[in-house]
Amino acid sequence: MASTIFVPTVNSDFVQIGMIDSEGAASVDNKPWRELVASGCVIVDPTEAVTLAKHGDRISIPSIKDPADFGRVDITSTSAMSAQEVDTLTDVGVVQWNRQLYQFDDSDTIRSGHDASKEYSMKLGGKKAKRLFELLMKVAVGAVDAVDTPTANCHTSVVYSGTTPAYPTLQRLRATKALLADAQTRITTAVMHSASFNYLLSDLITNYGAGSVVGDFAAQTGLLGTLLGIKNWIVSDLVPTSDSGASYNTILLGPGALWLSHQKALTVDTQREVKGTKTVDYMAVSFNVCPHVRFVKWADAGNNPTDAYLIDPTKWDEAYDDHRRVLVAKLNSN
Numbered sequence: 001m002a003s004t005i006f007v008p009t010v011n012s013d014f015v016q017i018g019m020i021d022s023e024g025a026a027s028v029d030n031k032p033w034r035e036l037v038a039s040g041c042v043i044v045d046p047t048e049a050v051t052l053a054k055h056g057d058r059i060s061i062p063s064i065k066d067p068a069d070f071g072r073v074d075i076t077s078t079s080a081m082s083a084q085e086v087d088t089l090t091d092v093g094v095v096q097w098n099r100q101l102y103q104f105d106d107s108d109t110i111r112s113g114h115d116a117s118k119e120y121s122m123k124l125g126g127k128k129a130k131r132l133f134e135l136l137m138k139v140a141v142g143a144v145d146a147v148d149t150p151t152a153n154c155h156t157s158v159v160y161s162g163t164t165p166a167y168p169t170l171q172r173l174r175a176t177k178a179l180l181a182d183a184q185t186r187i188t189t190a191v192m193h194s195a196s197f198n199y200l201l202s203d204l205i206t207n208y209g210a211g212s213v214v215g216d217f218a219a220q221t222g223l224l225g226t227l228l229g230i231k232n233w234i235v236s237d238l239v240p241t242s243d244s245g246a247s248y249n250t251i252l253l254g255p256g257a258l259w260l261s262h263q264k265a266l267t268v269d270t271q272r273e274v275k276g277t278k279t280v281d282y283m284a285v286s287f288n289v290c291p292h293v294r295f296v297k298w299a300d301a302g303n304n305p306t307d308a309y310l311i312d313p314t315k316w317d318e319a320y321d322d323h324r325r326v327l328v329a330k331l332n333s334n
Contacts, residue, residue: 030126032191032236033133039189039232041253041327042136046264052095052288057303059261059290061091065321091319092297093259097304098131099286105278124266124285134238135291136258137191138311140251141240143293144328145313147320154323155179158332160247165334167199168192168250170208170227176252176331177228183324186254189232190224193239196248196333200224240311247332254327259294263287293328295320 036042052059068084147155157176159166166172177184192200201220204210210223221233230252241248269284291310299317300309309315320326 030129030133032234032238033129035232035234036133036136036189036191036258039234039253040255041189041232042258042260043256045259045261047261049263049265049267049288052261052263052290055095057095058298059093059095059292061093061259061292061294063089063091063295065089089295089319089321090297091259091292091295092299093261093290093292094298094300094303094305094310095288095290096135096310097286097288099284100127102283102285103280104283105280120283128262128266128287130238132260132262132289132291133236135289135307135310136260137236137239137251138307139291140191140253140258140293140328141242141249141330142311142313143296143316144251144326144330146296146299146316146318147323147326147328149318149323155326155329156332157330160243160332160334162243162246167203168196168248168331168333169200169203170224172331172333173200173228173230173250173252176250176329177230179329180254180324180327183254183327185229186327187230187252187329188255189234189253190228190230190250191234191236191239191253192250193241193248194235194237196239196250197233197235199333242332247334250331250333252329252331257294257327259290259292261290261292263289293326295326 037044065087067086073081144155145153147153157172157179159172173190177187180187201210204220204223204227208223208227210220224233225231239249239251267286271282273280273282293316295318296316297319298305298315300315302309305315318326
């Protein structure tokens with residue numbers, strides 16, 4: 001026996017990615033998403049599923065190349081000027097499809113004594129926010145290594161050592177910012193694993209006399225901001241590690257460095273089954289998403305990539321006329 005009796009309010013405001021269960025354990029994982037959006041480093045484009053699907057499995061994101069520079073002109077000359085064409089660049093993002101199947105016993109819902117639909121919806125909104133942040137970090141870690149002009153991996157600083165540990169320090173973060181040349185002043189946000197943040201605090205306390213701010217996150221990040229010129233600090237263990245978890249990635253971002261198109265309303269299929277004395281509800285939830293680093297393009301022949309493909313730098317290629325337009329840099333350390 002099957003029907004569609006139980007329909008949680010998954011398309012209500014409760015499931016929107018900004019509406020997170022503030023009391024549940026999941027809120028810890030979703031705080032980074034809210035902070036990333038607030039930083040202005042990601043352009044979020046919520047859209048209908050059919051609109052996102054119309055692009056097929058890829059999305060083109062065009063932009064204008066830098067026009068030719070101005071120069072002096074001889075006002076007495078009668079020669080015709082040569083027109084300098086203003087060309088376009090095209091990023092190519094790739095769509096990944098996400099889906100999960102949930103089941104729950106109606107008796108548990110009844111015993112809970114409150115609005116189960118609302119709670120489920122808020123939890124799903126939290127899970128979606130967590131997933132969007134996770135995918136953006138994986139794409140950032142992989143795609144930044146495709147920035148190979150003017151030199152290979154010119155936005156990546158690797159200090160990781162399998163023999164002598166090299167941890168994040170203020171000096172190493174300064175050097176990573178400097179990879180963007182005179183665009184380094186546009187870096188406003190650092191996203192890092194909690195282990196990396198702890199090592200950075202150790203450097204701050206040991207070498208910069210910051211013992212008075214121990215335990216005060218706002219004071220710690222305020223001092224880091226003063227010393228490094230980085231305003232926003234996002235600490236999350238969702239930032240992917242490398243080398244089987246032995247090395248950590250710190251991502252530096254500027255305004256609009258990331259771009260995300262995601263399916264605004266989740267696609268939900270429900271089914272109820274009676275199993276003897278038990279009634280079980282099943283709910284399949286899916287959405288599609290395109291996480292992207294601006295001025296880099298998806299260069300693999302395959303579509304609907306796995307997470308492993310998204311973080312693989314060989315699947316990306318540069319799509320810029322000046323590397324400074326890619327407002328992303330990475331420090332890989334112990």
